[in-house]
Amino acid sequence: MTGDSREQRLVERRTSARDRLARLERQLDALRGARGAESDDDEHDPEGAPLSAEWSRLEGLRASAVDELRAIDDAVERVATGAGALCRVCGRPIPAARLEVRPEATMCVDCASRAAHG
Numbered sequence: 839m840t841g842d843s844r845e846q847r848l849v850e851r852r853t854s855a856r857d858r859l860a861r862l863e864r865q866l867d868a869l870r871g872a873r874g875a876e877s878d879d880d881e882h883d884p885e886g887a888p889l890s891a892e893w894s895r896l897e898g899l900r901a902s903a904v905d906e907l908r909a910i911d912d913a914v915e916r917v918a919t920g921a922g923a924l925c926r927v928c929g930r931p932i933p934a935a936r937l938e939v940r941p942e943a944t945m946c947v948d949c950a951s952r953a954a955h956g
Contacts, residue, residue, distance in 0.1 A: 845917055847941040852910045859903040866896050906942075913942040925949050 873889050916922040923932050927949040936943050945953065 844922065844937055844941045845914070848910055848914050848917070851941065852907065852914070855903050855906045855910060859900065859907065862896055862900045862903060866893070866900065869893055869896065909942045909944075913944060916944060927953075 869889060869892060873893070913922060916926075923937065924930070925932055925946040926944045928946060930946050932943055932946050936947055943950070
């Protein structure tokens with residue numbers, strides 16, 4: 839994957855993540871308004887899932903979107919400094935196939951696997 843195509847994919851993913859974050863924040867704002875309008879006892883709402891459960895779900899999705907944006911911004915910075923295709927742990931090149939699938943990757947497959955499994 840060339841640096842330019844990786845940068846383009848990162849820009850596309852950043853746009854998508856920002857759009858998703860904005861949508862989630864609008865949903866949280868709407869839910870915040872609903873929570874203020876409803877009684878405080880949403881745990882026993884016969885209409886379905888309590889507002890607190892929906893709040894937790896949306897907050898989790900929002901946090902994931904924020905984390906994704908940070909990873910993308912980090913990758914953009916690494917590409918700009920010329921370190922974008924090198925593993926930040928071992929310094930070896932990150933395979934092009936991995937960067938094609940995960941343009942925000944900052945670790946090679948081996949280091950990412952070790953990090954994920956402790």
